[in-house]
Amino acid sequence: TLMMQNHLAPVPELYVSADSAQKLKREAADLVSWDLTPRQTCDLELLMNGGFNPLKGFLGQEDYESVVETMRLADGTLWPMPITLDVSEDFAAKVEPGQDIALRDAEGVILAILSIGDKYIPNKAREALMVFGADDVAHPAVNYLHHVAGPVYLGGAITGIQQPVHYDFRARRDTPNELRAYFRKLGWRKIVAFQTRNPLHRAHQELTFRAAKEAQANLLIHPVVGMTKPGDVDHFTRVRCYEAVLDKYPAATTHMSLLNLAMRMAGPREAVWHGLIRKNHGCTHFIVGRDHAGPGKNSQGVDFYGPYDAQELFKAHEAEIGIEMVDFKHMVYVQEKAQYYPANEVPEGDTILDISGTELRRRLREGLEIPEWFSFPEVVKELRRTSPPRSQQGFTVFFTGLSGSGKSTIANAIMVKLMEQGGRPVTLLDGDVVRKHLSSELGFSKEHRDINIRRIGYVASEITKNGGIAICAPIAPYTATRRAVREMIESFGAFIEVHVATSLEECERRDRKGLYKLAREGKIKEFTGISDPYEAPTAAELVVDTEGMDVDYCAQQVLLKLESMGLIAA
Ligand code: PPS
Numbered sequence: 160t161l162m163m164q165n166h167l168a169p170v171p172e173l174y175v176s177a178d179s180a181q182k183l184k185r186e187a188a189d190l191v192s193w194d195l196t197p198r199q200t201c202d203l204e205l206l207m208n209g210g211f212n213p214l215k216g217f218l219g220q221e222d223y224e225s226v227v228e229t230m231r232l233a234d235g236t237l238w239p240m241p242i243t244l245d246v247s248e249d250f251a252a253k254v255e256p257g258q259d260i261a262l263r264d265a266e267g268v269i270l271a272i273l274s275i276g277d278k279y280i281p282n283k284a285r286e287a288l289m290v291f292g293a294d295d296v297a298h299p300a301v302n303y304l305h306h307v308a309g310p311v312y313l314g315g316a317i318t319g320i321q322q323p324v325h326y327d328f329r330a331r332r333d334t335p336n337e338l339r340a341y342f343r344k345l346g347w348r349k350i351v352a353f354q355t356r357n358p359l360h361r362a363h364q365e366l367t368f369r370a371a372k373e374a375q376a377n378l379l380i381h382p383v384v385g386m387t388k389p390g391d392v393d394h395f396t397r398v399r400c401y402e403a404v405l406d407k408y409p410a411a412t413t414h415m416s417l418l419n420l421a422m423r424m425a426g427p428r429e430a431v432w433h434g435l436i437r438k439n440h441g442c443t444h445f446i447v448g449r450d451h452a453g454p455g456k457n458s459q460g461v462d463f464y465g466p467y468d469a470q471e472l473f474k475a476h477e478a479e480i481g482i483e484m485v486d487f488k489h490m491v492y493v494q495e496k497a498q499y500y501p502a503n504e505v506p507e508g509d510t511i512l513d514i515s516g517t518e519l520r521r522r523l524r525e526g527l528e529i530p531e532w533f534s535f536p537e538v539v540k541e542l543r544r545t546s547p548p549r550s551q552q553g554f555t556v557f558f559t560g561l562s563g564s565g566k567s568t569i570a571n572a573i574m575v576k577l578m579e580q581g582g583r584p585v586t587l588l589d590g591d592v593v594r595k596h597l598s599s600e601l602g603f604s605k606e607h608r609d610i611n612i613r614r615i616g617y618v619a620s621e622i623t624k625n626g627g628i629a630i631c632a633p634i635a636p637y638t639a640t641r642r643a644v645r646e647m648i649e650s651f652g653a654f655i656e657v658h659v660a661t662s663l664e665e666c667e668r669r670d671r672k673g674l675y676k677l678a679r680e681g682k683i684k685e686f687t688g689i690s691d692p693y694e695a696p697t698a699a700e701l702v703v704d705t706e707g708m709d710v711d712y713c714a715q716q717v718l719l720k721l722e723s724m725g726l727i728a729a
Contacts, residue, residue, distance in 0.1 A: 164441060166339075166438075166441060166481075167339045167341070167342055167343045167441050168278050169209075169336045169339060170209035170212045170301070170335050170336060170339070170609060171209055171212060171213075171333075172207060172208055172209045172211075172319065172336065173206060173207045173215065173271075173317050173318065173319040173468075174207055174208075174215075174317065174319035174320070174321075175177065175318055175320065179191040180320045180321060182654075183272065183318065183320055183632055184269055184320050184321075186398070187261040187269045187320070187361040188261070189257075189271070190259055190261040190272070191253060191254055191258070191260050191261070192252060192259055192260060192261035192262070192263050193244070193246060193260055193261070193262055193263070193273075193313075194265070194267075195262055195263060195264055195265070195270070196266075196307075196479070197247075197386065197421075198303075199244060199245075199262075199325050199387055200264055200265070200270075201241050201419055201420060202217075202386040202421060203262060203270060203271060203317070203323070204322060204323050204419050205419070205420060206242065206317055207270075207271060207317060207319035207322065208322065208334040208335060208336070209334070209335045209336060209437050209439055210334075210335050210418075210420075210439050210440065211242060211435075211439070212382075212439045213232075213236060213238075214238070214315050215274075215317065216243060216273065216274075216312050216314070216315050216316040216317040217242060217243055217244040217273065217313060217314050217315060217317070218232075218241055218242055218243050218312075218313075219231045219276050219277035219279075219314030219315065219637050220277050220279040220312075221277075222314070223241050223279070223281065223312065223314065224241060224243050224410045226238055226239070226240070227241060227286050227289045227290060227371075227652055228289060230428065230431070233364065235477045236340070237431070237435070237480065238432075238435070238477060239290075239425075239429075239431045239432045239435075240423065240425065240428060240429070240432045241286060241290060241429040242291070243281070243312045243313055243314070244312060244314070245308040245309040245310075245311070245417060246309045246311050246312075246313055247310070247311070248309070248310055248311060249309035250309075250311075250413050251278060251309075251310075251313070251389045251664070254275055254278070254313070255275070255278070256275050256276060256277060256278055256315075257275065258274075258275050259272050259273070259274050259275070260272070260273050260313075262317075262323075264323055268321070268324070268405030269320055269321075270319070270320055270321055270322075270323060270642065271317050271318060271320055272317070272318040272320065273313065273315050273316070273317055274315045274316045274318070275313050275314070275315050276313045276315035276316065277312075277313065277314035277315060278311060278312075278313055278314075279311070279312055279314070280310060280311055281312050283304050283305060283308075283382075286304060287301040287304055287305075290423075290425060290428060291298060291304075291425055291454075291463070292425075292426070292463050292464060292515075293457060293463065295457045295458050295463075297333060297422070297457045297458040298313075298457065298463060299388060299389055299423075299424050299454055299455075300423040300424055300425060300454070300694065302377075311403035315593050320408050321421075322334075325419070327395065327398075328398050328417055331398065331415065331416060331417045332416065332417050333416045333417075335439045335440045335441065336440050337425060338379075338416055338440045339440070339441035342377075342441050345377075345411075347377045348443070349374060349375060349376035349377065349443045349444065350375050350376055350377050350378070350379050350441065350443055350444065351367075351370050351371045351376045351377070351378050351379065351442070351443075351444040351445070351446060351485055351546060352379045352381045352437040352440070352442040352444065352445050352446065353367045353370070353378065353380050353381060353446045354382075354383065354418075354433050354437070354445070354446070354451075354452075355380070355381075355382045355383070355440045356382065356383050356387035356388065356391055356397075356422065357391070357392065357397070357401040357516075358392055358396070358397050358401075358538055358541075358542060359380075359400065359401060359404045359533075359538070360533055360534040360535070360538065361488040361492070361499065361532065361533060361534055361535065362491070362492070362499060362533075363404075363490075364404055364407050364408070364535075365490045365499040366446075366487060366488050366489075366490045367380065367446065368408060369488060369490075369501075370444075370485045370487075370488070370658075371412065371413070371448050372560070372719070373485070374444050374483075374485055374713035376444055377412055377413065378408065378412060378413040378414070378442065379413075379414050379415070379416065379437075379440075379442055379494055380401060380404075380405070380413065380415040380416075381415075381416055381417075381418050381437065382394075382398070382401055382415070382417060382418065383399060383418050383420045383422055384397075384398065384417045384418065384419060385418070385419040385420045385422070386420075386421040386422060386423050387422045388422070388454070388455075389425055390500045392542070392545065393545070394417075394612055396541055396544075396545040396637065398417065398504060399541045399593060400537075400538045400541045400542070401415055401539065403535060403537035403538050404416075404537075404538060407535065415441075415600070416441075417539075420436065422452060423452075424452050424454035424624040425452060425454075425471035426450070426451065426452055426454065426455065426463060426464035426468060426469050427451075427455055427464060427468045427471070427473075428472070428537065429451065429452035429469070429471045430447050430451040430452060430469035430470070430473045431472055431473055431476055431480060433445065433451075433452065434447075434473060434476075434484070435475075435480055435482075437482055437496030438480060438481050438482040442480060442482060443483060444482065444483045444484075444485050445473075445483070445484060445485065446484075446485045446486075446487055447469055447470050447473050447484050447485070447486060447487060447488075447697070448489075449466045449467065449487055449489060450462070450464065450466050450469070451470070451473075451487075452469065453469075455476075470484065470486055485523075488501040488502075489501065489502040490502070490510065491505065491511045491512075491513060492512045492513065492532050492533070493505055493506070493509045493510065493511060494509065494511070494512050495509045495510060496509065497532070498615075500543070512530075512533075514529070514530075514550045516532050516537075520546075523542055523543065523548070524546065524548060524549050524725075525548055525549065525725065526547075526548030526550075547626075549653070549724070549725040549726055549727075550689060550726060550728045551583075551626070552626060552630075552652050552653070553622060553623035553624060553625060553626045553627050553628065553629075553652040554623055554628060554652045554653040554654070554655065554721075554726050555619045555620075555622070555623050555628075555629040555630075555631065555648045555652070555653070555654050555655070556570075556573065556629070556630045556631070556655045556657060556717065556721070557619070557629070557631045557635070557641070557644065557645075557654060557655065557656050557657065558570050558630075558632040558633075558657045558659055559633070559634065559635040559636075559641060559656065559657070559658055559659070559696060559699075560634065560658060560661060561634065561659075561661065561663060561666045561668065561687055561688045561693055562634060562659065562660040562666065562672070562674060562675075562686075562687055562688070563661075563666040563667075563669055563671050563672065563674070563675070564660075564661035564666055564705065565659055565687060565705040565710065566590070566632040566633075566634075566659045567589050567590065567591070567632050568710050569628050569632075569657075569659065569703065569710055569713045569714055569717065570587055570589060570631075570632040571587065571589075571712050572710055572711065572714035573630055573717055573718065574587045574630055576714060576718060577628060577727070580727065580728075582620075583627065583628055583727075584626070584627040584628065585624075585627065585628045585630065586618075586622050586627060586628070586629050586630070586632075587630045587632070588615050588618060588629060588630065588631045588632070589632045590632055590633045591614055591635070592633065593611065593614070593633065594611070594613070594617040597611075597614050597615070598610070598611045598614060603685045603687075604685065605637070605692065608635075608636065608637065608640075609633075609637065609640050611633065612633060612635050612637075612640045612641070612644060613640065613643065613644065615633055615644070615646065615648070616632050616644030616647045616648065617644065618635065619631055619644070619647075619648055620647045620648045620650075621649055622661075623648050623651045623652040624651040624652070634687050634693070635692055636691070636692055636693045636694060637692075638694045638696065638697075641656065641696065653724060653726055655700045655717075655720065655721065655724070655726075656696055656698075656699040656700050656701075656702065656705060657699060657700065657701045657702075657717060658695065658696045658699040658701070658702045658703070659703055659705065659713075660695070660702050660703065660704050660707045661704060661706060662706070665705075665706050666688065667688075674686065675689065678690060700720060701716065701717060701720050703716055703717070
């Protein structure tokens with residue numbers, strides 16, 4: 160067929176020649192410029208290198224509305240995903256259609272020029288409903304649309320100056336034309352692409368191998384390393400895992416290339432989009448599985464899409480996409496046969512073994528066995544390096560309570576006890592230490608207290624990320640700020656909020672620093688509990704009351720809590 164003959168000819172790119180690029184770059188320095196977000200940088204890369212062919216730039220209003228409503232550009236070409244440049248209101252006010260602007264990456268390097276053709280305000284609720292299936296922020300892309308993306312879209316043609324620079328896994332990244340050239344060189348004609356955002360285990364290796372064999376084709380493992388679903392295994396770890404799995408395929412049949420795509424988790428529409436992108440990368444076949452690019456459950460606890468919606472939508476547009484769908488054979492391990500079978504071919508009466516994603520994460524977290532039938536030892540080793548058991552991960556203990564409630568004393572006791580156990584780095588971010596080293600210019604207004612707490616949160620999140628234990632002991636009087644700190648930290652490790660609930664009367668009675676007296680006399684303004692608010696936590700992991708309890712007992716309670724959460728070895 161025509162497709163078979165032409166599918167490895169180059170796709171159009173949006174780059175200018177190297178000479179013009181130099182000149183253009185100098186001229187572009189004078190233009191108004193937009194600093195691209197990480198997602199926009201991913202989109203721009205695929206626009207420029209032909210991964211999003213036939214798009215010539217970010218969508219203008221007519222194309223955008225047509226894509227949202229009909230999955231097609233205004234001229235009828237199939238294109239399921241709005242590729243748009245969202246900007247702030249302030250920036251939008253500075254530019255007009257007809258104007259050229261420079262697009263810069265995070266370091267300020269000019270990657271491209273956008274000739275603004277259109278400036279418009281999208282109907283985001285409509286976009287959410289039509290593209291993602293529901294205007295529900297439980298969907299990561301809908302959340303992004305409403306809470307991260309700017310309110311105004313700019314559309315227009317792109318003139319590419321240079322590719323975004325990647326310093327990681329350079330040899331594993333290929334543009335569509337580089338991949339096409341590679342396939343031509345090796346004489347590959349039929350290529351099955353496998354899209355993934357997860358580590359590959361034995362079941363995936365079996366299914367991809369089978370898919371390639373059945374299609375009598377070569378195999379391209381084409382993992383996404385741009386942006387995937389929040390909470391996924393980071394791409395550094397995944398690529399090391401993929402490299403280990405690559406050795407398990409027959410030599411010279413399989414290739415791996417990294418795709419700097421920003422996924423939207425749009426299920427059916429995403430599958431069609433993925434197909435078009437793989438077609439652009441020279442592939443002839445594409446594996447679509449159960450719940451392809453699924454975002455998980457909506458705010459009602461129900462899956463956003465049916466398990467085979469993606470396969471159906473893909474099938475309906477297969478000819479137009481120009482790439483053949485290989486439906487995912489769900490592979491399961493059959494104990495009696497000691498090998499993998501497609502789920503629908505399991506011999507009657509035999510036992511199926513399976514480990515779900517949730518179960519795998521639990522085993523990693525608790526340092527439990529992961530059997531050889533499930534994954535390759537090399538892959539498990541990489542995953543264990545990245546997700547050590549909880550008792551080796553970083554965490555933050557965050558004390559909050561009134562001045563003189565005993566926070567610092569308990570925090571100190573905890574620190575010393577943890578150091579006595581040894582083996583883990585511990586940092587105490589006590590109120591006084593912080594106010595001396597991090598926040599010496601701040602006072603006690605709401606604004607200053609918030610800045611102070613956020614700084615503590617940031618430092619604690621870095622410590623937690625790097626496997627240490629951070630112990631914080633500020634007053635932290637505001638619920639919203641404490642919540643913000645919790646969010647900062649929980650993406651890296653556990654956050655244990657401990658309310659030291661000593662009453663105001665008791666703190667004032669003790670008045671260890673003589674501050675309450677001064678506050679009563681009006682000599683200290685905005686004093687917490689006297690002339691400034693303290694919002695007591697309602698959902699702290701632990702509440703300790705120092706009245707009638709000695710410090711040692713309180714510290715013991717905290718340690719027991721940490722033990723029960725698996726954070727320190729019993
Ligand atoms: S906050 O609200 O979390 O930013 O406060 P923090 O950084 O923990 O600082 C509290 C310590 O500062 C002393 N101090 C005051 N506290 C409360 N209100 C006012 N106006 C104030 N002025 C000075 C006080 O000694 C607090 O120490 P602790 O250890 O809590 O007693």
